[in-house]
Amino acid sequence: MEKETVTLTIDGKTATVPKGTNVVDAAKSVGIEIPIFCYHEKMLRLGCCRMCLVEVEKMPKLMTACTIDATEGMVVKNDTPKVVKGRQGVLEFTLLNHPLDCPVCDKGGECPLQDNTFNYGAGDTRMEFKRFNNVKKKELSPVITLDRERCIACQRCTTYSEVIEGDQALVMHNRGFHNDIGTFNDQPYDTRFSGNVVDICPVGALTNSIFRFQARTWDLDNAKTLCAHCGCNCNIEFGARENELMRVVSRQNDAVDDGWICDKGRFGYEFVSSKNRILEPGIRKDGEMNVASLDEACDETVSKLKTIIEEHGPKSVGFIGSPFASNEELYLYQKLMRLGVGTNNIDHKSYDDTPGLPVAHYDFTDIESSDLTVLIASDPTEELPILDLRIKKAVTRLNRNLIVLNDQKTLMDKYASLSLRYNVGSDGVALAGLAGAIADSLKQGEAPKVEKLEKTTGIKPNSFKDFAEKMIAAKKVCVIYNPAALTGNSVAIVKNLLSVLNQKPEGECGAIPAAPATNALGAMDMGILPDFYPGGVSLSDDSKIKEVWGESAPTEKGFTTCEMFEKAASGDLKALVVFRSNPIVDFPGGDKIEEALKKVEFLVAHDMLHTETTALAHVVIPSVGPGFDEGTTTNIGGRVQYRRKGLKAESFPDWRVLAKLLSGFEIEAKYLDSFTVTAELAKKVSGYEEIRRGSIQKEGKTRPAQASVNGKTPEVTSPDSIDGFKLRVSEKLFAKDKILESESALAHHFSEPKAILNSVDAKKLGIKSGDRVKVSSGNRGLSVEAEVEDSCNPGAVVVSNAGDEYRVLALIQDHNATVQVSKE
Amino acid sequence: MFAFTKESEEKIETILAKYPEERKMSALLPFLTLTQRQEGWVSPEAMVEIGKRLDVSPAYVQSVCSFYTMYFQYPAGKYIIRFCHNISCYLNGSDSLLDYLSKKLNVEVGGTTDDKKFSLIKEECLAECSAAPVMRVNDDYHVNLTKESIDKIIDSLK
Ligand code: SF4
Ligand code: SF4
Ligand code: FES
Numbered sequence: 009m010e011k012e013t014v015t016l017t018i019d020g021k022t023a024t025v026p027k028g029t030n031v032v033d034a035a036k037s038v039g040i041e042i043p044i045f046c047y048h049e050k051m052l053r054l055g056c057c058r059m060c061l062v063e064v065e066k067m068p069k070l071m072t073a074c075t076i077d078a079t080e081g082m083v084v085k086n087d088t089p090k091v092v093k094g095r096q097g098v099l100e101f102t103l104l105n106h107p108l109d110c111p112v113c114d115k116g117g118e119c120p121l122q123d124n125t126f127n128y129g130a131g132d133t134r135m136e137f138k139r140f141n142n143v144k145k146k147e148l149s150p151v152i153t154l155d156r157e158r159c160i161a162c163q164r165c166t167t168y169s170e171v172i173e174g175d176q177a178l179v180m181h182n183r184g185f186h187n188d189i190g191t192f193n194d195q196p197y198d199t200r201f202s203g204n205v206v207d208i209c210p211v212g213a214l215t216n217s218i219f220r221f222q223a224r225t226w227d228l229d230n231a232k233t234l235c236a237h238c239g240c241n242c243n244i245e246f247g248a249r250e251n252e253l254m255r256v257v258s259r260q261n262d263a264v265d266d267g268w269i270c271d272k273g274r275f276g277y278e279f280v281s282s283k284n285r286i287l288e289p290g291i292r293k294d295g296e297m298n299v300a301s302l303d304e305a306c307d308e309t310v311s312k313l314k315t316i317i318e319e320h321g322p323k324s325v326g327f328i329g330s331p332f333a334s335n336e337e338l339y340l341y342q343k344l345m346r347l348g349v350g351t352n353n354i355d356h357k358s359y360d361d362t363p364g365l366p367v368a369h370y371d372f373t374d375i376e377s378s379d380l381t382v383l384i385a386s387d388p389t390e391e392l393p394i395l396d397l398r399i400k401k402a403v404t405r406l407n408r409n410l411i412v413l414n415d416q417k418t419l420m421d422k423y424a425s426l427s428l429r430y431n432v433g434s435d436g437v438a439l440a441g442l443a444g445a446i447a448d449s450l451k452q453g454e455a456p457k458v459e460k461l462e463k464t465t466g467i468k469p470n471s472f473k474d475f476a477e478k479m480i481a482a483k484k485v486c487v488i489y490n491p492a493a494l495t496g497n498s499v500a501i502v503k504n505l506l507s508v509l510n511q512k513p514e515g516e517c518g519a520i521p522a523a524p525a526t527n528a529l530g531a532m533d534m535g536i537l538p539d540f541y542p543g544g545v546s547l548s549d550d551s552k553i554k555e556v557w558g559e560s561a562p563t564e565k566g567f568t569t570c571e572m573f574e575k576a577a578s579g580d581l582k583a584l585v586v587f588r589s590n591p592i593v594d595f596p597g598g599d600k601i602e603e604a605l606k607k608v609e610f611l612v613a614h615d616m617l618h619t620e621t622t623a624l625a626h627v628v629i630p631s632v633g634p635g636f637d638e639g640t641t642t643n644i645g646g647r648v649q650y651r652r653k654g655l656k657a658e659s660f661p662d663w664r665v666l667a668k669l670l671s672g673f674e675i676e677a678k679y680l681d682s683f684t685v686t687a688e689l690a691k692k693v694s695g696y697e698e699i700r701r702g703s704i705q706k707e708g709k710t711r712p713a714q715a716s717v718n719g720k721t722p723e724v725t726s727p728d729s730i731d732g733f734k735l736r737v738s739e740k741l742f743a744k745d746k747i748l749e750s751e752s753a754l755a756h757h758f759s760e761p762k763a764i765l766n767s768v769d770a771k772k773l774g775i776k777s778g779d780r781v782k783v784s785s786g787n788r789g790l791s792v793e794a795e796v797e798d799s800c801n802p803g804a805v806v807v808s809n810a811g812d813e814y815r816v817l818a819l820i821q822d823h824n825a826t827v828q829v830s831k832e
Numbered sequence: 833m834f835a836f837t838k839e840s841e842e843k844i845e846t847i848l849a850k851y852p853e854e855r856k857m858s859a860l861l862p863f864l865t866l867t868q869r870q871e872g873w874v875s876p877e878a879m880v881e882i883g884k885r886l887d888v889s890p891a892y893v894q895s896v897c898s899f900y901t902m903y904f905q906y907p908a909g910k911y912i913i914r915f916c917h918n919i920s921c922y923l924n925g926s927d928s929l930l931d932y933l934s935k936k937l938n939v940e941v942g943g944t945t946d947d948k949k950f951s952l953i954k955e956e957c958l959a960e961c962s963a964a965p966v967m968r969v970n971d972d973y974h975v976n977l978t979k980e981s982i983d984k985i986i987d988s989l990k
Contacts, residue, residue, distance in 0.1 A: 191891050
């Protein structure tokens, strides 16, 4: 649909802009800058600072350019004496009580007030009275400090809190002369997105408590890079001084983050200097870990692996990759395993997933243009925060619709027009039920057959019907699902559902596979899978594999992580290479995994931080990780972007480690930097042909969607009835894990895990909120506080993955995740 | 703990009926007024409750409440005396009368008597200039004030 445009002139220049654009943005489009304070292109037009005064022909008075729409034939003047005088007057007011802090102020050098004063400010003040003094340091939270004197009351921050975050936590008290930015009863302003107010405050009033008074902005070496915490891959700028990371700010990319980042991205970077970092390679001899050179560690790895391959065959070696690593690293690893070792025992996850989609792969911007977003098993607020903001934007500001299908309550329910909750563990049946309801309504498409739908899922057939009808009625539907929160073969059922939906006669649909990990999609694309080569090439596509990877490329299906651990436990898997992954804590059933890893003859851990897994390794190789590394990652929307390094590492980049290992296996590996790897993978991985240094520099590039292998309609298995409770582990954004440890600036967000019980079950067990309960399975027990809330349906308990020390996932010891709950 | 009384709840129904459901936050000022009439002030607990009823955050309630100087965010006296000190009243001697009243009640301007009976507040124009000096005690106006009339008014308040 063509958008209607209007044409106007500004200082004699002609601008044609979409109808509804305000004069500030219209001027910007032709390179004319109108000074502003309160206006922000992502928020409401406030008109409260009056800095943007312009003359508009036929209007008697000066107008605020931010509040008026550009109209056809409008004539705007931005530099007449009247305009200049008006702005001078406004600035004189603004500066009346503003302190002369510039020499020490954090905003200095990037401050709109400085810039505007430079352009319009008087050289002197006419003020004869003493300046009004005010509080210099009001801690709004452990990470945000307000300098009340510097505030010019523009209300950007309060508007942000209300409109963008949607929780009205930051407000303006005592509006008028004594106005004061604050919260309810001086509670901390500690939302998940609070740090953005530091970026948008046009003066140095809201400051980053950690960066405060630490450096001048112009002394920073800024690297335009990506956040590496979750699958959104928000664009950020790393500001370092003398190789020390001083701060992180957002770097707007509308196709990804819309200009915002979450507090984990902004403040959660201590890991770059954690004392837990692995600094040197090590080789274990007689139980003792000894420091080694990289060459020694790589030689040891190659020779041991070769011996094991010789003795037990390539199938006795496995690789567990990381959904947090870059495409280049993962690409090289799978190459090493497939062509060097000769095995497909390659995986990176504990759940089932397959590459490709039967529908379009949607991006963040598609959420805005979709009439309906369908959220399945996803909790964006905790898992993919910037996705949370984008969905909120679609619902609250663009009048889009949201419907939710999940087994637990999330903060997104508040924005949904329909929210269905299936019983924990019945996701396969629920999705098949929904697919069936869609097929029924469309009178075409084949969905898996299910029995006892209501009894199994706890959702009435009619509700499925309503849900399905909403999906069919919408012109554009965006289905967001989290494969990591689905069980069994549910991902296959989601894909079946999508292909059924795709048959609707009108409109379009697409999906976003929203696994939380930073480069989960990249790991799929790079073929860190036992049954797919990079680019979603199935093992059955023998000729293609041979063509791209050579005659010796293995085509026998490899082991999944789960199978690898089983084989390790039984002694069949002799060697395992683990790259940036800590399965003992991060995979379900960690105890068994730990036992299995202890049995492995040769365990290589290539990681950034010391973990429970690296502690067992025979060879440890440091991985420099985010901040120091370079490479591309692929976000949930399929956008490939470049993660630059912001700091110089003491040790070697991962691609160099891989080059050594590859050479050890007589595979040519003459890489000069990460981009030479990118260039190679662009040639080998379908979908990545266009990915190269030049094409991804700015906003990244969306890789074309991969088609999914068309299988037959999947089967559904009903969940077993169990004796006890089903455990649902919910994710927490600020979990006390290896990345955010106790010294983190975000430590105030840490909390103990809670057991959230449905009121029906709580009543049966005589448990009240606040009681201590024990959640246990096998030899594992976790003593936690109970909370009675209908977060999930009866029969299940939700425990948040609040930190590594609690080992919540170790409670999962069978495929039903059965646990017992008892009062202590 | 704060709770609306039964009478307040009845009034709430009438108040809410005046606004469309999706605009119920418009009922914020009537709610604040109602709360102050019931409690004499608007406590943080009351703000939380109002926020719940109107689907706004307690912070928002507080920000609105703090804009209007006639809402109290602390417990005030049983009788709130608002004494005009704007130009007309001032020209007619309001400052010495205010001083007199302050001594009589033994409370500073802006304060509340120890027995929590009176709060004495300096107020901007009460819009009754033709009968200056003026003060307002709760909902009642008292005009053309003199020391004697002030004595009489205060003595009549139980
Ligand atoms: S703190 Fe900053 S953003 Fe907030 S009102 Fe003041 S000047 Fe504006
Ligand atoms: S949403 Fe994800 S990628 Fe974006 S800043 Fe937060 S953690 Fe980083
Ligand atoms: S930018 Fe226009 S009034 Fe503030």
